[in-house]
Amino acid sequence: MKQKEEIIVLDAGSNEPGIIGPDAFCCALTYTFFRG
């Protein structure tokens, strides 16, 4: 039962919220204009 109460971190994500991403030309998810 103790196991069920745990918080399981599956992905810690980024600890720098709001920083422009590594590929700043990449629009969210599917669209990008970093294209050739």
Added chain:
Amino acid sequence: MIAARGGERPSPFFIPDMHLSRYLKIYPDKDDPGRLLLYSTTRGATVLVPATLLAAIEDGTIDPADRESLARLGFLVPDTDAERQELLGVFDEANRRRRKFSTMVILNLDCNLACTYCYEGGLKGRHYMTRATGELLADTIERGHISRGKAVELVFYGGEPLMSIDLITQLSQRLQGAAVAQGVGYSFNLVTNGTLLTAQTVAQLLPLGLALAKVTLDGPREIHDGFRPFVSGRGSFDLIVGNVKAVCDTIKVQVGGNYTKENYREFPRLLDYLFNEGLTPERIAHVQFIPVTKSGGKQILPEFNDGCTSTDEPWLMEASLFLREEILKRGFHTPRVGPAPCMVESPDDLVVNYDGALYKCPAFLGWPEMATGSLAAGVGDYAVSHNLDVWKKDECLDCAYLPLCFGGCRFLKLLRDGKIDDVDCRKAFLDETLESLIRQDLQHRPRGRAR
């Protein structure tokens, strides 16, 4: 990674109340009805929690260690109104901290391919950035950025940038020298069709700062060669794949591809082909397929009208998930789901056209009214023309998806409606796809790894 509970329980009198962030999504855990999957759109973090935890947060009985873990990951905040307010200024803060200047340089609008959907389409021709314009660009970067201690990353784009290799060399020699003198970094990437990306060319450009090349393969050979033939009509697929094999152990190579509603289901055959040719995930920096979009503006090709203009097209949701799954399950890298602000939001992201005109996104080339200035005159005020505050309204600030979207793509809004008078809302798309995208990342990537 498992965040263990336990430890000393601090006195509750000294711990402020914490509340669920408004920028998170909650999904049921398919394997255990007693658990919930929480995803923070500000951090891109994902946790599994007991379903009872939400009530414990509400009534303040949450274990302090859990509270600390969830706050650290962005799921709990002391004040949801303050969090909302903080998001309004998120780019001001990010831009203040940024120490890198990035410019996409359109070296020419010439090309040795004749792609059927070319985004530069009607703009194409023997238009090349002159040496004088290149010098003006280098002056601007040296004075405005390197001298202020900023690292510089250029992205050479076209047309076909490798048809301007002399200018790449000239610019890089000068900027690399200036950067070294100032003690900052200089590097450049290429967005190239790949046909001229030979081992010899890479060897020539590597000492000048070449770090990465993005090439385009539009599916398996017969589809790619139909969409991206040489001007002569000959296919380009085999030459590009051969070049990628020759250089991918020297520089990072990204493989992109543009799909349509009719052909996206064929793209997994390209992945299998690459794999069988030895172009395995260890040798390819990342793979990402995107839908062909209409280009609009002056560059639109009258004979090509298949591109999409919205994320809301139902086939696109299916195609995005399908192709991402096919990429990930073969072990190739592809961008994670997470905050991905548009370059419009950063003054340190710029596009310089071959003639010295400045833009905030390469998609706006061909829309002269969207130019934001010139190398000679500097960057003008584009807050109104690009509607920079378009997402700073209650509807968006109260939307859990805002950190993934920030108003969506201004270009697509302009393309659809002829004006950027509102956001390009991604809610319908994310309602339909985000949970699956998160589960793809969880299934195919090492757990607990911070981005």
